[in-house]
Amino acid sequence: MSTDINAARKARIEAAALEYCKQRFGRKVVKIGEEIHRSIKWRPSFYLSKGPVIFAVEVEESLDGTIFKLSDNEIRQFAQPIAVCLACSLDVFQADAKQAKVKELKRNGIGLITVDESDGVATQIPCIPLAQHFSEEFLMEKLRDLPPRLKVAFRTAHESFTVNPGPGLQEASQIVEAIVDALALEAIKAGKLPSSAVNSGAADKIDALYDVFKQQRAAFGGARSFFKTYRNVTSHPARSAKEVMHRINVCRDGFFEAVRISRELSQAAKSLSYTLKLHLG
């Protein structure tokens, strides 16, 4: 009885979790107890690669996420997307009756898988690359001054972003486009734009609005720049892990830029006393 009492239990959880991850993420690259990179000050229990994404798992008999917090910045800055996950026993998960610790893991972008007494494995929190994660609280802070309708739309876009940043950014762009359309429609109604403008594309509508409303040029200029920068971000497939990481970061920047532009366009509409009728998909 000279060894760590928890070691046998941890070994069992690790074996079950590893098998589960192999089935989900493939068996090509599997490293056990090795570093991901010398720049990352965390050596996970094991990690696997699926395409450009690394899935790194820490096996622990607690829901404590300290090790992830300690290496969060290094993981986010790394040139390859890394999804991190905690594997623990189902008992430990269930002991967190109010889910306080589970919620904290989720808030920090940490996945969670549990292993029961008969080695049954279940995903409790899905695992996404950390660089792709931003918390609900962070998002709500960003959305703070937006009208309720836009808040709902961006939250839906965020859900898509969490699964895949490309479509998430696309949804955010569509929100900006919907505001531009609504603004153009109001301008046509007010006789500021010709009725033919209704059939123009978003870029032309922005140009027309820019020309007409001098006081609101900053907002329209920002919208024009947004479309120019982020229109084609996701149209070409990323060929390397580095490109995937770059794309995640660009999509993330684009998402927040969409929020900012939406706020400015809403304020522009308010200053023109326009009531926007948004047609969001």
Add this chain to the structure above:
Amino acid sequence: MSKAPQLRNISPDQIVRNSDNPRLFFRPEEMSTLMASIKRHGVQVPITVYEEGGTYILIDGERRWRCAGKLNFKTVPAIVQPKPSPLDNLLLMFNIHALREQWDYLTIANKLPLVIQRFAAQNEGREPNEIELSEITGLSRGQIRRCHFLLGLPDKYMEMLLGELALPKSRQQLSEDFFIEMEKALRTVSNRIPGAVSNSDIARDALIKKFRENTIGNITDFRKLSKIATSVVNVGVQQQQAKKAIREILSPSNKVGIQAVFSAHFEIHYDERKLTLNLRSIADFLESIASNGHAPPGEPLVGLLRKVHVLIGRVLKKADEHRH
């Protein structure tokens, strides 16, 4: 001549744990706190190792070594000592922890037999007595006795305790102290009231159940169980009465706790004894005041004595009425 200890930076991958390390529990919460500190400040206190066959065996610092490995440190500072004898290997770990953060009792208890065995091997088969054991391990004699209580636990309860100790402290229900206090009380009961415990395991199960259900609210209640057992000799309670009370407490089929039984039938006897002792010293003091040559008592004492005088009269009258 053995080489002097040297400070070196060693890769955590070159270090292996010492199979003699008595530590049984590496609680994740405690490890997290240490990990955060090591990440921020590095390993401030070098670990201690000895070299053997190209690898380094840990003598002290397993938690620091584990954290350094987990944090992907390339090296950790380590004091490299000459290889100790098997007994010294163990004793070094005991003494380091006696001076620093103490281990769980079970951790110590599990290794004590090995210390005794290795001591005997170095001393022509002679086992250390309690004083020697205390000197070589750095443990107090009280700690050694507490370890012996844990070592005497049947396997079933040892496993139960291990299961509890592996949990984070906040979730532990049955502590080492619980088992130590319970065992001490059961031993006292068995010694003082023969036949009161017909089956020790049934008694243990009943006490554990009652503790889990909060019928026994505190582990110090076990001291009251001992007091019930010693009440026959100490305060003149009838043996049958004590036996009946103990059997009731040790029965798994009721919800009778130690405190309830003690308060109802035994506490008064102990209070009486305490009062008798106090009165005896008061009587001695009053006798000395009453003697010639002593200054008269001050007003506060006189006032209090008058009050007590009236109360004593009332209690004695009540006692006389009861007697007749």
